[in-house]
Amino acid sequence: MFTAIFGSFEAGIIYAIMALGVYLSFRILDFPDLTVDGSFVTGAAVTAVMIAGGANPFYATIMALFAGFAAGCMTGLLHTFGKINNLLSGILMMIALYSINLRIMGRSNIPLLNADTTFTKIRGVFDEAGIDSFFNGILSTVGLSDSLPETWGILIVMIFVTFVIKFITDWFLQTEIGLAIRATGDNKRMIRSLSANTSILVVLGLGLSNALVAFSGALIAQQGGFADVGMGIGMIVIGLASVIIGEALFGTKTIARTTLAVIGGSIIYRIVVTLALRVEFLDPGDMKLITAIIVIIALTTPKIIDSSKEKKRKAQKRTRMIQASAQTRGENHAAIKSDS
Amino acid sequence: MLQLNQIHKIFNEGTPDEKMAINQVDLTLKPGDFVTVIGSNGAGKSTLMNIISGVLIPDVGEVRIADKDVTNMSEFNRSKMIGRVFQDPMAGTAPSMTIEENLAMAYSRNKTRTLRRGVTKKRREYFREVLESLHLGLENRLNAKVGLLSGGERQALSLLMATFTEPSILLLDEHTAALDPSRAELITNLTKEIVDKYHLTTLMVTHNMQQAIDLGNRLIMMDKGQIILEVNEEQKNKLTIEGLLAEFKRIRGAQMASDRAILA
Numbered sequence: 001m002f003t004a005i006f007g008s009f010e011a012g013i014i015y016a017i018m019a020l021g022v023y024l025s026f027r028i029l030d031f032p033d034l035t036v037d038g039s040f041v042t043g044a045a046v047t048a049v050m051i052a053g054g055a056n057p058f059y060a061t062i063m064a065l066f067a068g069f070a071a072g073c074m075t076g077l078l079h080t081f082g083k084i085n086n087l088l089s090g091i092l093m094m095i096a097l098y099s100i101n102l103r104i105m106g107r108s109n110i111p112l113l114n115a116d117t118t119f120t121k122i123r124g125v126f127d128e129a130g131i132d133s134f135f136n137g138i139l140s141t142v143g144l145s146d147s148l149p150e151t152w153g154i155l156i157v158m159i160f161v162t163f164v165i166k167f168i169t170d171w172f173l174q175t176e177i178g179l180a181i182r183a184t185g186d187n188k189r190m191i192r193s194l195s196a197n198t199s200i201l202v203v204l205g206l207g208l209s210n211a212l213v214a215f216s217g218a219l220i221a222q223q224g225g226f227a228d229v230g231m232g233i234g235m236i237v238i239g240l241a242s243v244i245i246g247e248a249l250f251g252t253k254t255i256a257r258t259t260l261a262v263i264g265g266s267i268i269y270r271i272v273v274t275l276a277l278r279v280e281f282l283d284p285g286d287m288k289l290i291t292a293i294i295v296i297i298a299l300t301t302p303k304i305i306d307s308s309k310e311k312k313r314k315a316q317k318r319t320r321m322i323q324a325s326a327q328t329r330g331e332n333h334a335a336i337k338s339d340s
Numbered sequence: 341m342l343q344l345n346q347i348h349k350i351f352n353e354g355t356p357d358e359k360m361a362i363n364q365v366d367l368t369l370k371p372g373d374f375v376t377v378i379g380s381n382g383a384g385k386s387t388l389m390n391i392i393s394g395v396l397i398p399d400v401g402e403v404r405i406a407d408k409d410v411t412n413m414s415e416f417n418r419s420k421m422i423g424r425v426f427q428d429p430m431a432g433t434a435p436s437m438t439i440e441e442n443l444a445m446a447y448s449r450n451k452t453r454t455l456r457r458g459v460t461k462k463r464r465e466y467f468r469e470v471l472e473s474l475h476l477g478l479e480n481r482l483n484a485k486v487g488l489l490s491g492g493e494r495q496a497l498s499l500l501m502a503t504f505t506e507p508s509i510l511l512l513d514e515h516t517a518a519l520d521p522s523r524a525e526l527i528t529n530l531t532k533e534i535v536d537k538y539h540l541t542t543l544m545v546t547h548n549m550q551q552a553i554d555l556g557n558r559l560i561m562m563d564k565g566q567i568i569l570e571v572n573e574e575q576k577n578k579l580t581i582e583g584l585l586a587e588f589k590r591i592r593g594a595q596m597a598s599d600r601a602i603l604a
Contacts (some may be wrong), residue, residue, distance in 0.1 A: 175454070176457075177455060179458040180448070182436075183445055186437060195416050196416055196445075
C-alpha cells in the first residue's frame with residue numbers, strides 16, 4: 001500500500017508538469033488544446049531516441065522542451081494564421097504528430113531499461129550520498145520495512161524541478177508579455193486595442209504549454225523505462241482532470257495559488273487512480289474509463305453541492321418568514337380580541 | 341492629427357445584401373479637436389470608427405494619423421496611437437485580472453512588451469495616482485478583480501486605460517450608452533475632465549443629442565454613410581436639439597429615424 005501511494009506521488013509530481021502545460025492552454029489562453037496527446041509522446045520519443053543513441057540524458061530531456069514548443073507553435077499557427085477552429089487545429093496536429101512520432105522513433109516502442117537515463121544518474125548520486133538508506137532507515141523504524149521504495153531520488157528531484165517550473169510560470173504570467181497572454185484568453189478585443197498582437201501571443205502561449213507537456217513526457221518515458229507511440233492517448237483528459245480537481249480542492253484566488261492547485265490536483269488524480277485500480281473488479285484497461293468518470297465527478301459535484309446548499313438556504317429562509325408572519329398575525333389577533 | 345481622405349467602404353459587394361457603409365467621407369481633426377458624431381442607426385458611425393482604428397480596411401481612401409499613412413497598418417500596431425472605449429463596459433477590460441494588471445497592460449500600449457514585471461512598485465504608485473483622478477475610490481482596490489466592478493466603474497477604468505498613455509487619437513464609441521443616467525453623467529464629466537487634461541484629439545460617437553451638443557468643439561452628423569452636416573465651434577455654441585432636428589429635416593426632407601436619438 002505504501003509503495004503504491006509512493007509511486008503515485010512520484011508519477012503525480014512528474015505529470016504535474018504536463019498539467020501545468022494544460023493549465024496554460026486550457027485556462028490561461030482559453031484554448032482546449034488536443035495537441036497535448038501528441039506532443040507528450042513527441043517529448044518522450046525525442047528523448048528516448050537520443051538516450052538510446054547514447055546522448056547525455058539531461059541534454060536529451062532538454063531537447064524535448066524544444067520539440068514540444070515547435071509542435072505547440074504549429075497548432076497556434078494553424079489556428080491564428082490558418083483561421084482553423086481551435087479544437088480542430090489541435091486535433092489535426094495530434095493526428096499529424098502520431099505519424100511524426102513514429103518517424104522519430106522508427107518503431108512503435110523504444111525500451112530504456114538498461115540505458116543511462118536522468119533518473120538512473122540521480123539514483124546513483126542518492127545511493128552514494130546515503131540519502132536513500134537514511135530515509136528508508138526512518139521508514140523501517142516506524143514499521144514500514146517491508147515496503148521500502150527503491151530510491152527517494154526521483155521524488156525529491158522532481159519536487160524540486162516541478163516547483164522551479166511552477167515559480168517560473170508564476171513569474172512569467174506577471175510579466176508584461178505574460179499579462180498580455182492572460183488578457184488574450186480573457187478579452188481578445190481589449191488587448192488588441194492595447195496594441196498587442198494576439199496571434200503571436202496565442203502561438204507563443206501554445207508553444208510554451210506544449211513544451212512543458214513534452215518535457216513531462218520525456219521524464220515519464222525515463223521513469224517508466226520506455227517510450228511508446230500510444231502513451232499519449234487521453235493525456236489531455238488527464239491534464240484537465242488534474243486542473244479541475246486541483247482548482248476545485250485548492251482554489252484559484254491567485255495565479256500562484258492556482259498553479260500550486262494544479263500540481264496538487266495531479267498528485268491526487270494519481271492517488272485516486274491507484275486506489276481505484278486496487279479494486280478487485282477493475283483492471284488496468286479500465287484506466288481511461290476511470291479518468292473520464294473522475295473528470296465527470298469533478299465537473300458536476302461542485303455544482304450539485306452548490307445548488308443543494310442554495311435549496312437548503314431558501315427552505316430555511318421560507319420557514320423563518322412563515323414563523324415570523326405567524327407571530328405578527330398572532331399578535332394582531334390578540335390586539336383585536338383585547339379591543340373587543 | 342487625424343485625416344480621412346475620400347473613404348469608401350461597401351459591405352458584401354456584388355451580393356443582394358450589398359450596403360454602402362461609408363460613401364466618400366472626408367474629415368480632418370486638428371490637434372486638440374473634440375468632435376462629436378451623431379446620426380441614426382446604420383448611418384456609418386461605427387464603421388467609421390472601425391476604419392480609423394484598423395478593425396476594417398477601407399475599399400478606397402486614405403487614413404492618416406499624425407501625418408503618417410496608416411491605411412493598411414494592422415489594428416494592433418495602430419493601437420499604439422489610438423485609445424478606444426467601447427459601448428459595452430465588458431469590452432474594455434479583462435474581467436479575470438486585477439485593476440492594477442489591467443492598468444499595467446494599458447501602460448505597455450505604446451511600448452514594446454518585455455519580460456519585465458508588469459506591475460512594479462513604482463508603477464503601482466503611478467496607477468494609484470491616476471486612479472485617484474476618477475474619484476471612485478478604485479485606488480484602494482488595486483488588487484480587486486475587474487469582474488467585480490460595476491458597469492460604471494469598469495467604463496471609468498476603460499476610459500482611464502484608453503487615455504493615460506496620451507494617445508494621438510481617442511475614439512469613444514457610444515461609451516455611455518449602456519449606463520444608467522447618473523452613471524452616464526459621471527462618465528461624461530470624466531471624459532470632459534480627461535480630454536481637457538491631456539489635450540486629446542477626440543472623436544466621440546453618441547446617440548444622445550444633448551451630450552453631442554454639450555461636449556467638444558465640433559459636431560458632425562452622418563446619414564447613409566455620408567457626413568451631411570458639419571458644425572464648427574462658433575455655430576456649435578448656439579446649437580439646440582430642436583435646431584439639429586430641424587437641420588436634419590431640411591437636408592434630408594425626412595424625420596430623423598432614430599427614436600433613441602430624440603428621446604435621449
